[in-house]
Structure formats: structure tokens, C-alpha cells
Amino acid sequence: MSQALPPTPPTQVIFYATCLVDLYFPDAGLAGIQLLERQGIQVIFPQNQTCCGQPAYSSGFNDQAREVVLAQLEALAGDCPIVLPSGSCAAMMKHHYPELFAGTPQAQAIQALADRVWELSDFLLRVCQIQLQDQGQPIKVAMHTSCSARREMGLAETGPQLLDQLSQVERVEQARASECCGFGGRFSLRHADISAAMVADKAQALKAAGAERFVTTDCGCMMNIAGYTEKQGLGLPGQHLLSFLWERLNAEGQAPEEVGGRS
Amino acid sequence: MNQARAAILQRLRQGRPADFAVPESDFTVVRQRNWSLEERIERFQQKIESVQGQVHRVAEDHWIPVLIRLLAEHQINNLLLSENKAPAQALREQWHEDLPSLLSYQQPLEAWKETLFNQVDAALTSCRGGIAETGSLILWPDADEPRLMSLVPPVHFVLLQAKQIYATFDEVLREQAWVEQGLPTNALLISGPSKTADIEQTLAYGVHGPKALIVLLLE
Amino acid sequence: MSLQTIPLHSFDAGAQAALNNPQVRRNFRQAMDGLMSKRAAAFADWELEPLRELGAAIRLRALARLPELLEQLEANLQKQGVQVHWAQTGEEACQIIRDICQARGAKSVIKGKSMVSEEMELNHFLEAAGIEALESDLGEYIVQLAEETPSHIIMPAIHKNTDEISQLLHEKTGTEPSHDVDYLTASARQQLREKFMTADVGISGVNFAVAETGTLCLVENEGNGRLTTSVPACHIAVTGIEKVIEKLEDVTPLLALLTRSATGQHITTYFNMVSAPRQADEKDGPEAVHLVLVDSGRSAIYQDEALLDTLRCIRCGACMNHCPVYTRIGGHAYGTTYPGPIGKILMPHLLGLEATQDLPSASTLCGACAEVCPVKIPIPRLLQRLRKEAVDGDSLRPSRVRGHGVKRHWRERLIWSVWRQIHARPRAYRWAGNLLTRLRGLMPKQLGGWTRVRTLPKPAARTLHQLMQTRDAQTKTAQEPRA
Numbered sequence: 001m002s003q004a005l006p007p008t009p010p011t012q013v014i015f016y017a018t019c020l021v022d023l024y025f026p027d028a029g030l031a032g033i034q035l036l037e038r039q040g041i042q043v044i045f046p047q048n049q050t051c052c053g054q055p056a057y058s059s060g061f062n063d064q065a066r067e068v069v070l071a072q073l074e075a076l077a078g079d080c081p082i083v084l085p086s087g088s089c090a091a092m093m094k095h096h097y098p099e100l101f102a103g104t105p106q107a108q109a110i111q112a113l114a115d116r117v118w119e120l121s122d123f124l125l126r127v128c129q130i131q132l133q134d135q136g137q138p139i140k141v142a143m144h145t146s147c148s149a150r151r152e153m154g155l156a157e158t159g160p161q162l163l164d165q166l167s168q169v170e171r172v173e174q175a176r177a178s179e180c181c182g183f184g185g186r187f188s189l190r191h192a193d194i195s196a197a198m199v200a201d202k203a204q205a206l207k208a209a210g211a212e213r214f215v216t217t218d219c220g221c222m223m224n225i226a227g228y229t230e231k232q233g234l235g236l237p238g239q240h241l242l243s244f245l246w247e248r249l250n251a252e253g254q255a256p257e258e259v260g261g262r263s
Numbered sequence: 264m265n266q267a268r269a270a271i272l273q274r275l276r277q278g279r280p281a282d283f284a285v286p287e288s289d290f291t292v293v294r295q296r297n298w299s300l301e302e303r304i305e306r307f308q309q310k311i312e313s314v315q316g317q318v319h320r321v322a323e324d325h326w327i328p329v330l331i332r333l334l335a336e337h338q339i340n341n342l343l344l345s346e347n348k349a350p351a352q353a354l355r356e357q358w359h360e361d362l363p364s365l366l367s368y369q370q371p372l373e374a375w376k377e378t379l380f381n382q383v384d385a386a387l388t389s390c391r392g393g394i395a396e397t398g399s400l401i402l403w404p405d406a407d408e409p410r411l412m413s414l415v416p417p418v419h420f421v422l423l424q425a426k427q428i429y430a431t432f433d434e435v436l437r438e439q440a441w442v443e444q445g446l447p448t449n450a451l452l453i454s455g456p457s458k459t460a461d462i463e464q465t466l467a468y469g470v471h472g473p474k475a476l477i478v479l480l481l482e
Numbered sequence: 483m484s485l486q487t488i489p490l491h492s493f494d495a496g497a498q499a500a501l502n503n504p505q506v507r508r509n510f511r512q513a514m515d516g517l518m519s520k521r522a523a524a525f526a527d528w529e530l531e532p533l534r535e536l537g538a539a540i541r542l543r544a545l546a547r548l549p550e551l552l553e554q555l556e557a558n559l560q561k562q563g564v565q566v567h568w569a570q571t572g573e574e575a576c577q578i579i580r581d582i583c584q585a586r587g588a589k590s591v592i593k594g595k596s597m598v599s600e601e602m603e604l605n606h607f608l609e610a611a612g613i614e615a616l617e618s619d620l621g622e623y624i625v626q627l628a629e630e631t632p633s634h635i636i637m638p639a640i641h642k643n644t645d646e647i648s649q650l651l652h653e654k655t656g657t658e659p660s661h662d663v664d665y666l667t668a669s670a671r672q673q674l675r676e677k678f679m680t681a682d683v684g685i686s687g688v689n690f691a692v693a694e695t696g697t698l699c700l701v702e703n704e705g706n707g708r709l710t711t712s713v714p715a716c717h718i719a720v721t722g723i724e725k726v727i728e729k730l731e732d733v734t735p736l737l738a739l740l741t742r743s744a745t746g747q748h749i750t751t752y753f754n755m756v757s758a759p760r761q762a763d764e765k766d767g768p769e770a771v772h773l774v775l776v777d778s779g780r781s782a783i784y785q786d787e788a789l790l791d792t793l794r795c796i797r798c799g800a801c802m803n804h805c806p807v808y809t810r811i812g813g814h815a816y817g818t819t820y821p822g823p824i825g826k827i828l829m830p831h832l833l834g835l836e837a838t839q840d841l842p843s844a845s846t847l848c849g850a851c852a853e854v855c856p857v858k859i860p861i862p863r864l865l866q867r868l869r870k871e872a873v874d875g876d877s878l879r880p881s882r883v884r885g886h887g888v889k890r891h892w893r894e895r896l897i898w899s900v901w902r903q904i905h906a907r908p909r910a911y912r913w914a915g916n917l918l919t920r921l922r923g924l925m926p927k928q929l930g931g932w933t934r935v936r937t938l939p940k941p942a943a944r945t946l947h948q949l950m951q952t953r954d955a956q957t958k959t960a961q962e963p964r965a
Contacts, residue, residue, distance in 0.1 A: 380675060410766050
């Protein structure tokens with residue numbers, strides 16, 4: 001199921017932020033970009049990128065989604081890999097774009113775009129073969145792999161393997177790790193009570209595992225779980241995996257560049 | 264309801280998607296079993312015991328004394344068995360008065376339903392073989408050993424020839440040429456005593472069928 | 483028209499009731515955890531992927547030749563003395579069964595477990611015609627005594643614990659209250675044995691109908707299915723038209739998948755293959771065997787190459803066992819015969835989208851169901867399709883599910899239309915992003931159900947677009963040769 005590696009590591013990639021990283025968690029985006037640059041890869045950030053189209057698509061509004069996807073097709077023109085700090089948006093581009101455009105004049109171009117897509121942590125681990133030297137203090141961390149990363153992208157092992165490179169990080173495993181956190185986009189609003197029951201269980205499992213922090217590659221899950229732990233005062237903050245990795249490579253608490261996001 | 268038949272078939276024929284892609288059926292995964300006879304026996308025993316079936320490995324010429332001992336252990340007063348099959352005849356010949364009485368399924372069910380349901384303690388049947396992978400017995404009930412013999416009495420004894428333990432059901436179908444010779448009225452795989460987990464997932468045995476399934480494995 | 487046109491209650495009301503019932507939630511969580519680990523253990527020594535591929539291939543091969551196989555099945559069964567009936571709707575099927583019963587002067591029917599008979603509400607129909615219909619599967623029996631419906635397709639009474647069942651049996655049958663499951667089971671056995679001996683007709687479902695040999699296969703543990711198909715003078719099997727398979731050899735892999743996926747068993751106690759009524763020299767078995775083939779919306783599903791994947795289902799229930807939503811709310815919340823993921827993709831076809839409009843959205847699309855489905859039904863993709871049908875959201879691919887467009891609402895369309903205006907235009911998007919960063923202090927503190935249990939994230943001070951614009955400009959300046 002894992003994506004075939006390119007014959008030679010590319011020298012250039014396009015960074016696709018995804019709207020949640022762009023608007024709410026740009027530090028995760030910057031961290032990803034700097035991790036790539038640290039590997040000697042030139043990162044291109046097309047200013048014309050917006051959103052992958054998933055919100056409309058998963059609500060059944062294919063027409064609206066298609067128009068937005070076509071704008072991404074234009075913004076992401078080229079032939080270098082496209083990397084995303086999100087399993088969910090990567091799966092949208094990789095697996096759902098071709099379905100959405102099957103039988104349309106753009107089908108071929110869309111397939112070519114989909115073939116270039118990589119989830120960034122997978123790209124760092126397998127394509128860049130990144131080596132991480134931990135500079136941080138000891139900490140217990142749990143990885144929450146999103147359902148899209150796990151099942152659509154086949155990346156259940158990716159986050160844990162990256163974390164396990166960090167010598168001072170003890171990775172703890174929560175019960176029912178593969179169970180959904182209950183985000184599901186509009187599901188969390190439309191079926192709020194079911195979603196609440198799911199996120200409560202997820203947060204408690206993470207807490208019970210002894211984690212001081214949880215990390216994930218998907219901002220939807222992060223908003224959901226961290227929003228819950230914050231409101232309930234569980235003392236279990238969440239962080240994007242990329243932000244966490246970058247933080248561990250640099251002196252404690254010293255963010256390398258301007259950081260936005262939660263305040 | 265010929266109208267319904269025609270309408271359904273027509274809808275299916277007319278509506279069938281034109282490019283119906285059917286992937287190849289690769290049966291390798293259910294066929295690669297190279298178990299020796301001893302491996303098949305062990306696996307059969309392990310599987311059927313895991314669901315509360317009992318297995319007694321006995322020499323082919325020594326099963327009757329073992330059965331007699333088991334009947335006593337289970338406090339069985341009567342045993343329903345075939346009239347005509349060779350092992351049953353052998354047993355009848357060696358029987359004596361102090362042992363549980365022997366019954367036969369001579370009349371149609373309707374003539375003795377009450378007795379069968381309420382008064383028969385155990386039945387003994389033959390079988391057409393076993394299946395190692397699932398710990399199953401293969402039964403083709405017939406006029407001599409009707410269906411309910413293996414279902415209604417609380418204890419079911421089965422005679423199984425060790426060399427008739429196949430690896431898989433798939434192998435049974437081919438080796439015994441089921442399709443070619445045609446299926447009987449009723450064919451059965453029996454894998455353990457009757458059970459249920461419908462009350463809070465707690466296993467209970469003998470819910471509608473036998474509470475005990477005892478295999479005499481003849482070697 | 484089918485009898486069952488509306489679910490028992492709205493999905494939201496059902497879900498709410500379940501979430502507020504800690505006993506129900508504990509019962510389901512515990513049961514689903516157990517079932518998941520049993521399934522995993524049962525497949526531990528199998529190459530699961532090739533087996534699932536094979537299961538999917540067998541089901542697709544059968545569906546590809548569905549009309550031909552149904553005819554072959556019918557011809558073989560008729561040759562062997564089984565009478566075959568066809569019903570376009572559940573109600574037609576009920577009538578056929580009632581007529582068979584009445585022609586025999588039957589007053590009582592004993593039933594083996596059959597979800598199709600639940601789907602067409604056969605018991606109520608027969609009772610209205612003065613025919614007693616008693617369920618004999620222990621779980622179904624419990625549910626019938628409680629005047630409820632099954633909450634799971636394999637374990638109908640899984641929503642109840644021993645206490646509740648003991649109390650129920652005490653009230654309805656006089657059984658002494660007890661926590662001893664063996665005792666409760668033995669008591670039910672005794673009561674049902676009487677019924678088996680006197681029932682005029684036995685009604686069962688079918689797990690696989692083998693066209694090649696004209697054989698009806700039933701999978702069960704209790705033996706009630708065998709009693710149902712052996713003791714009464716007449717056996718009526720009822721099944722959806724999609725249950726047919728081509729060859730007898732197709733049984734081994736499907737059976738291996740079915741029992742392991744359902745309950746983690748390597749096989750059930752009984753695998754019962756019925757091919758004919760009692761023969762002249764035989765001493766038991768029914769003298770008449772009937773098969774009722776029910777369409778009830780299935781041929782409509784068949785018209786669409788994507789939707790017909792729904793018909794691959796072998797009713798193992800693994801999708802519900804692994805569903806995080808089902809685990810939280812249980813089967814009754816859905817208000818439909820088939821709950822859980824399979825219910826969400828099947829019931830809209832059987833009942834129409836008007837009556838089932840809340841089902842497609844009640845999923846996070848987490849994919850746990852598709853991951854375990856033994857015949858690889860792409861459940862999330864089908865949910866996605868039904869969401870699209872519910873809003874008529876794709877002008878390139880017209881909707882075709884009954885009741886499509888039921889969620890098509892001007893307000894919803896307006897929202898997505900504005901969303902598209904912003905996200906299909908990069909400048910508009912950047913402008914909106916900038917605006918959001920400026921208004922970050924003014925964000926609402928409440929957002930419906932989200933903020934009941936969570937805080938709302940705050941937009942960043944600067945978007946990544948802005949940060950990267952600055953950064954790229956700096957890099958560019960730095961790289962320019964000094965004059």
C-alpha cells in the first residue's frame with residue numbers, strides 16, 4: 001500500500017499548506033518547510049493554493065468541490081512532488097480527486113496531480129530518510145494517527161517511527177489507538193453528541209496512557225482532541241507532529257521563526 | 264407470482280451495468296494445506312475441543328468398550344442408533360442386558376416425536392469424515408440415520424475414521440465429488456455441541472441441540 | 483409498497499436516548515471490544531488480504547450473473563422438489579408466506595433467525611392473519627418477548643445484560659430469576675422444544691443459496707435453525723435475491739470469512755445444507771420446502787455499478803462491531819432493521835432517502851468498517867455517494883436513489899456557493915485569510931455542539947500565506963547580487 005519511492009530524492013517540492021494549517025496552525029507548516037529545507041530540498045509555496053475541496057466533497061457538494069479542485073490544479077502546476085502536512089487532505093488529493101474527475105476532460109491531469117501527492121511525514125521518513133537528533137528534555141508523548149493517514153494513506157507506522165528516532169521522547173500507546181477521535185468534519189457539528197462521546201473516550205485513553213502531550217498529523221483531530229482536553233482541563237495539550245519534531249531538533253522553547261496558532 | 268418473477272428478472276437484466284468487472288477468484292489461500300495425517304488429526308482434535316467437543320482416540324477394534332464406559336459416565340439409559348450400518352450391527356451383537364437399552368429410528372418422526380424429544384438420552388451416528396481446519400464432522404443424514412439423531416438427544420456420539428479427516432471443506436467437496444454426485448436432502452457440518460452466546464456473550468451449551476458432542480476417533 | 487416505510491423514530495432522538503443510557507453504552511462497548519478482539523484472533527493465522535480478495539471476487543462474480551444464477555437456482559431447486567416463489571416487495575413476500583401457511587391450515591410458525599423476515603415485518607403480518615409466529619434463536623426469542631427489535635444483526639439481544647434478560651424471562655415465562663446463564667438457557671430450551679414439536683411451519687433465512695447444486699446454506703450455533711428446517715412438516719426459507727452464489731466451492735472461503743468476521747469463530751456449530759424435502763424413504767425432514775426470493779429494492783440497487791457493491795454483503799456484522807458510532811449508540815438508535823455502517827448504506831435503498839436522510843451524515847468516514855469488511859465493500863465511498871444523492875450535489879452524475887435531493891436546501895447551497903466563490907479564487911481566499919487574522923480577537927466563543935465540550939481554536943496572527951510571502955521576499959532580496 002505504501003507509495004513507490006522516486007528513483008532519486010527530488011531537489012524541489014511544492015508545499016501545500018491545507019486551509020487549517022494556513023489559517024490556524026501556520027507553525028506546523030513552517031516547521032514542515034524547515035524540516036524539508038534542512039534536508040537540502042528547495043520548497044516552493046504557491047500563493048494561489050487555497051483548500052483541497054474536502055469540506056464540500058464530504059458534504060456531497062461535488063460541483064462546488066470540483067471548481068475548487070480545478071483552482072488547485074492550476075496553482076500546483078509542475079512536476080515536482082506535492083507535500084502536505086495532513087493525511088486527510090493528502091488522501092483527498094490522492095484518492096478522491098481521481099474519483100471526482102473520472103470521465104471528465106481533466107481526468108488525466110488530475111491523475112497526474114494525484115500521483116505527485118505525498119503526506120509530508122511519510123515523505124520525510126521514506127523519501128528524505130530523515131535522521132532526527134533530539135535536543136529536548138525527556139517527555140512522554142502519544143501519537144494519534146488520523147483515520148485518513150492510517151487507512152487511506154497506509155501510514156499507521158510513520159508517526160511512531162519518526163517519534164522513536166527521538167532519544168528523549170518516550171512514546172506511549174493509548175488503548176484503542178486505531179479508533180476514530182470523532183472529528184469527521186461536519187460530523188462534529190451535525191452529530192455533536194456522538195462526536196462528543198467519541199472525543200471524550202479518545203482524550204481519556206490518551207491521558208490514561210500517561211502522555212504529557214499528544215501529537216498528530218491532522219489538524220482536524222488536533223482541534224477536536226486538544227479542544228476537548230483544554231476545555232475539560234485535562235492538562236494534555238496537542239501539537240502537530242511536524243511542529244513537535246522541529247521543536248525537538250532545536251533548543252527547548254526556542255521556536256525558530258514566528259509562530260502563530262493557538263494562543 | 265410469475266409476474267413478480269418476470270419483473271425482477273427483467274429489472275436485473277435491463278439494469279445490469281454494462282462494464283461489470285469481475286476479478287479473478289484465486290482459491291490458493293484456502294487450498295495450500297500440506298498437513299500429514301497426524302497433523303490433520305491433531306488439528307481436528309484441537310479445533311473441536313476448543314468448542315467443547317470431546318475426542319477419544321481409540322483403536323478401530325476397541326471402540327465399543329470405550330463407548331460403554333462413556334455411556335456409564337454420562338449416565339445414559341438408552342442409545343439411539345442405526346439398524347443397518349456395520350458398526351451399529353457390530354455393537355448390537357456385542358450388547359447385553361445390563362447396558363443401556365438400544366433404540367432405533369424405525370418409524371417416521373411423526374409417529375414417535377414425543378418419545379424422541381423427551382426420552383432419548385443419546386444417539387450414535389457415523390459420519391463421512393472430518394475437517395482438520397475447522398474441527399468439523401461431515402454428516403449426510405439418511406433413512407438409516409435420520410437428521411434428528413444428531414440434533415435432538417442431549418448427547419451425540421460420532422464414529423470418525425481418522426484416515427477420513429480432510430484438511431479443509433474445500434478438499435472434501437473435491438475428494439468426495441459432492442457436485443458430481445449431487446447433494447442429499449440435507450448435508451451437515453457439525454463442529455461441537457449446540458451453543459449460544461446470546462445472553463451477554465456468555466457461552467452456554469446445549470441450547471437447542473446436544474449439550475455434548477463426543478467423537479470416537481478410530482485409528 | 484413495502485410495509486416498512488418509516489423508521490421507528492428519528493436517528494437523532496434514538497442516538498440521544500442511547501447516549502444518555504449508561505447501561506446501554508456499557509453493554510455495547512464491552513460487547514464490541516470483545517467481538518473485535520475475537521475477530522482479530524480468529525484471523526491471526528490467516529493471510530487475510532487474499533482471503534478478502536477472494537470473498538469479494540466470489541460475491542462480484544455472483545452479482546455479475548445474478549439473473550442467470552437465480553434462474554439456475556430455481557431450476558435446480560424445482561428439480562429437487564423445492565417450490566420457488568418470487569416477491570417484488572416485502573409485503574408480497576409476507577402474502578406468499580401467509581398463503582402457504584393458510585393452505586396447510588397452519589396455526590403456528592416457528593422461526594429461525596432471518597433478517598429479511600425482520601426487514602419485511604413478517605411476524606406482525608402473520609399475527610394479523612391469525613398465525614402465531616415464534617422466534618427460536620435465543621437472542622431473537624428474548625427480543626420478541628421484550629417486544630423489541632434486534633439491535634445487532636448477529637446478536638439480536640446484545641443491548642441487554644444478564645440481569646435484564648433474567649427479569650424479562652421471569653416476567654414473561656415464569657422462569658425463576660437467576661444470573662446463571664446455563665439455567666436461563668436451559669429454561670428457554672425447554673419452552674421452545676414444546677413449540678418445535680407442535681409448530682406447523684418452520685421459517686428460516688438463508689446465508690448462501692448455491693445455484694450450481696440448488697442448495698440453501700444456513701449458518702448457526704444453537705441448532706434452532708436445524709430444528710426449524712427439520713421438525714415442522716413445512717419449511718419456508720426466505721432470502722434476498724442477492725444471496726445467491728455460483729458454485730459449491732465458493733462456500734469454503736465465504737464461510738471462513740463469515741464466521742470469523744462475525745463472532746471470531748473458526749466455524750459455527752452447524753453448517754446446514756438443505757437441497758430437497760423429505761424423500762420417500764426418509765423418516766424426518768419437512769415434506770414441503772419453499773424458497774421465497776425477495777427483491778424489495780435490491781434490483782434497484784443493482785442498476786448502478788457503484789451502488790451494487792452494497793449487495794456483496796454477507797451479513798456478518800463486522801462493520802457494526804468495529805464502528806465507533808455504532809459502539810456509542812447501539813443498534814436501536816438507527817431505527818432501521820439493519821443498523822450500523824451496512825444499515826447506513828442499505829436502508830436508504832430499502833426505505834428511500836426521505837425516511838433515512840440522517841443516516842449518511844452520521845459517520846466520520848473513518849473507514850474502520852471497510853477495513854474489516856470480509857467482502858471489501860467500500861462503505862465510506864458509498865456513504866459519500868449517498869450524501870451526494872441527498873443534496874443532488876453532482877450535476878455530472880445525476881442522482882438515482884429513491885428520495886434523492888431530500889436534503890437539498892437553499893441555505894445549504896448558499897453556504898457552499900459562497901465557500902466555492904472564496905476557495906476557487908486565490909485572491910479572494912487570501913483576502914479572507916487576512917481578514918480572519920485581523921478578526922481573530924473577535925471570534926465567537928460558542929459554536930453549537932462543538933463548544934459544549936471543546937474550546938474553539940483561534941485563527942493564527944498571520945496565515946502561512948502571509949508568512950511565506952514575507953519569507954520568500956526576504957530570500958529573494960538576500961539572493962540578489964549587491965550593486
